[in-house]
Amino acid sequence: VQLVESGGELVQAGGSLRLSCAASGRTFSSDTMGWFRQVPGKEREFVAGISWASVSTYYADSVKGRFTIARDDAKNTVYLQMNSLKREDTAVYYCAAAARAYDTQIPTTAPLYAHWGQGTLVTVSS
Numbered sequence: 001v002q003l004v005e006s007g008g009e010l011v012q013a014g015g016s017l018r019l020s021c022a023a024s025g026r027t028f029s030s031d032t033m034g035w036f037r038q039v040p041g042k043e044r045e046f047v048a049g050i051s052w053a054s055v056s057t058y059y060a061d062s063v064k065g066r067f068t069i070a071r072d073d074a075k076n077t078v079y080l081q082m083n084s085l086k087r088e089d090t091a092v093y094y095c096a097a098a099a100r101a102y103d104t105q106i107p108t109t110a111p112l113y114a115h116w117g118q119g120t121l122v123t124v125s126s
Contacts, residue, residue, distance in 0.1 A: 001023055001024065001025040001026045001028070001031070001097050001115045002023070002024045002025045002115075003021055003022070003023055003095045003096070003097060003115055003116065003117035004021065004022045004024075004117055004118070005019060005020065005021050005093065005094065005095045005117040005118065005119060005120040006019070006020050006021075006022075006120055007019040007020050007120060008092075008093060008120030008121045008122045008123075009121075009122070009123070010123045010124075010125060011085055011122070011123070011124055011125070012085075012124070012125055012126075013085060013086055013087055013124055013125065013126050014084060014085065015085050015124075016081070016082060016083045016084075016085065017082045017085065017122060018079055018080070018081050018082070019035070019079065019080040019082065019093055019095075019120060019122070020077055020078075020079055021033070021035075021077060021078045021079070021080075021095030021117055022075075022076060022077050023076045023077070023078070023097065024076060028073060028076040029052060029053065029073040030052045030101050031052060031097045031098065031101065032049065032050070032051050032052060032097070032098035032100070032101055032102040032106060032107070033049065033050050033069075033071060033078040033095065033096070033097055033098070034046065034047075034048065034049040034050075034095075034096045034097075034098065034106070034107070034108075034113055035047040035048045035049070035069060035078075035080045035093060035094070035095060035096075036093070036094045036096060036110060036113075037089075037091035037092065037093045037094065037122075038091055038092050038094065038119075039090065039091045039092075043110075044094065044110050045060065045091075046060055046108040046109065046110075047059070047060055047063055047067065047080070047093070048060065048063065048067055048068075048069040048080060049069065049098075049106035049107065049108065050069045050070070050071055050078065050106070051101070051102050051103055051104070051106060052101050052102075052103075053073075054070070054071055055103050055104065056103065056104050056106060057069055057106070058106035058108070060108075062088075063082075063089075066082065066083050066084045066085075067080060067081065067082050067083070068080070068081040068083075069081075078095060080093070082122070085122075085124045086124060087124050087125070087126055088124075089122060089124050090122060090123050090124045091121075091122060092119040092120065092121050092122075093119060093120050093121075093122055094116055094117055094118075094119045095116070095117040096110070096113035096114075096115060096116045096117070097113060097114060097115040098112055098113050098114065099112060099113065099114040
């Protein structure tokens with residue numbers, strides 16, 4: 001499966017952005033999808049995940065209440081709505097498809113995701 005992220009840009013603290021991830025190459029609706037982020041010198045960090053058919057979602061504590069993950073299977077796209085952005089949200093954001101389908105326990109570690117996009121840069125200024 002090929003994943004292409006978009007939507008990253010420079011935004012002021014307190015602002016909002018919506019990232020998109022377009023998938024192609026295989027049936028998307030059964031994939032568990034995740035968003036990760038990474039800053040230089042640090043490991044890739046789980047941000048949010050969503051199961052097939054949106055049965056369940058899961059968020060990192062650092063973004064809970066501010067970010068929302070959603071999917072549109074008709075468009076083969078997963079979204080990450082980011083509100084109340086903080087400087088510490090600055091990172092390259094990656095979309096990923098898990099190696100298998102998960103119903104309730106969304107995986108939060110990068111090795112459990114088999115396919116990755118190229119990333120999109122989000123910069124939050126004060």
